[in-house]
Amino acid sequence: MPLALWLASSRISSGDIHTSSSDKSQGLKRDLATEVTWTTVTIANVYVYVDDNGVPYETKTIGQVSTVDTTVTASTFTTSTTVQATPSPERSSKTADVTPSVSAIAHNAPNPAVTEPAVSISSSVSSSSPASSQISTPVTSSASSSLVALPAPSSSAASSAALSSKVPEASSASTAPQQSASPEPRPQTSANDAWPIGVTYDPYTSNGCRSDQDVAQDFDKMKQFGVIRIYGSGCNMIPLAVKNAKRLNLKVLAGIWLTTRGSSDDIDQYIQTLFQAVRDNGGSWDIIAGVSVENERVNDKDETASAVVDAVNRARSGLRKSGFNGPVAAVETVPAILGNPAVCQASDVVMANIHPFFDTHANAESAGQFVKDQVSQIKNQCGGKRVIVTESGWPTAGDSHDNAVPSPANQKTAIDSLNAAFSGDLFFFNAFDDAWKSDFQGSYNAETHWGILH
Known part of the structure; x- marks a missing residue:
């Protein structure tokens, strides 16, 4: 598939805010010191690979960071600021129990060593039936x-x-x-x-x-x-x-x-x-x-x-x-x-x-x-x-x-x-x-x- 290649040189700026205080208690008013640090990083040779429709699917960076420029602003102080500590929300990550079982219906393809197969019938009407865990004898069909x-x-x-x-x-x-x-x-x-x-x-x-x-x-x-x-x-x-x-x-x-x-x-x-x-x-x-x-x-x-x-x-x-x-x-x-x-x-x-x-x-x-x-x-x-x-x-x-x-x-x-x-x-x-x-x-x-x- 023909590929298009984009070549770019990027400057990425980021700002970090750091706070400090003599009082670490939650929900209390106290003096707050704020220091803002800006960091500029120059990165060369960024290759972006795209498909025929211009959709990027791979990015590669060739070479190392060339320059790092840091500027620190003067610190500022704010008096009687209320800071309320807020816990980070728990991230729910439910992972499906991934263990193929035997299914006794024709359209499921399981592991024949497993017992108690699950059963379903695929149709326009949802249905299910109990299944036997026995293995049947081979059946010969005249279809060619x-x-x-x-x-x-x-x-x-x-x-x-x-x-x-x-x-x-x-x-x-x-x-x-x-x-x-x-x-x-x-x-x-x-x-x-x-x-x-x-x-x-x-x-x-x-x-x-x-x-x-x-x-x-x-x-x-x-x-x-x-x-x-x-x-x-x-x-x-x-x-x-x-x-x-x-x-x-x-x-x-x-x-x-x-x-x-x-x-x-x-x-x-x-x-x-x-x-x-x-x-x-x-x-x-x-x-x-x-x-x-x-x-x-x-x-x-x-x-x-x-x-x-x-x-x-x-x-x-x-x-x-x-x-x-x-x-x-x-x-x-x-x-x-x-x-x-x-x-x-x-x-x-x-x-x-x-x-x-x-x-x-x-x-x-x-x-x-x-x-x-x-x-x-x-x-x-x-x-x-x-x-x-x-x-x-x-x-x-x-x-x-x-x-x-x-x-x-x-x-x-x-x-x-x-x-x-x-x-x-x-x-x-x-x-x-x-x-x-x-x-x-x-x-x-x-x-x-x-x-x-x-």
Whole structure:
């Protein structure tokens, strides 16, 4: 990306006021001595880097302070001045409990080692159901990979909203991300930034984690998609996803898994791991399309909206300091977004899981229009922000309900409908069936049957 460079020489003046008194008691009148000191510092060679739109994203100062001029004014005395000591306000800093848990619903991607999974169903109507912690046996589906026929993305097609930047070279894997004095710019969110059609992926099996070789083979099967969404750091997913995405010229929507009900990602450690993975694979943050923070935790009543807002802000701050300037956002269901506008306000873009299958009125043929209508509702609620559908699809098996009938044929129909309605900014759920999950009544026994590739 072409960069503009500004060169400036700055003079920065600051004033310090020092007070002294013979009486240190609170709220008493006494003589007050005031001394005003002005310090002028001259700094040379300030480089400000900006993007194509003139938005600064990095500032560097070359050289040392050249001069320091100090002027001290005469001291003045004021008699009988009342000084009331006022305590500094406590700063409330609530940090979300960041530990990915098992969720028994198809659109949550947890750690299969954790028990007592949290459950939610993503739809136009908020709902939840109890889940079993048992791991189901593998289920074979007759659906084939031909259900989604998308061309392999080119480097230009798989565009990212992230500003182009490089991860600084480090001497060891434990080196922390370098701090940046630049502000935390919000990324551009126009329609031109739309990502290509993507797919969601998790690396779990009935027995634990997929091998590195299995993950590489899975990515080969997913290479027709431009972006791969991952949910957390389990099973060494971050370095594996970045490595294979780099190999296939794909991008990654990285995900920080947060929950109060089980194992969760630590935000700071996650950022360090992501930083290291990017550095080990060429050093460009362009491979990371965006970062999602949590997945339906507000919908599941696992986190409060304020805790999610805090987590998004904390993650964004750490990612900006690490050099990543792409979108950072929470992922929620439509009801949770409409009911908690602070979540979409805190996010750079709005990320929503929208599943027509769980709605009482939608069917496979209307899946695309249903999701478009939901996106319109979100945009109206969130001030016209860009909306990315982070999950949508249709199961191949399970129980029918209302107008929704799960089957391989209806999955193909729903996917065709979604492809007709969206050319980008949508992720199909899920790349493969999740045999490690458990079917249950609340998911219409379709929990393990959402895979679109085999």
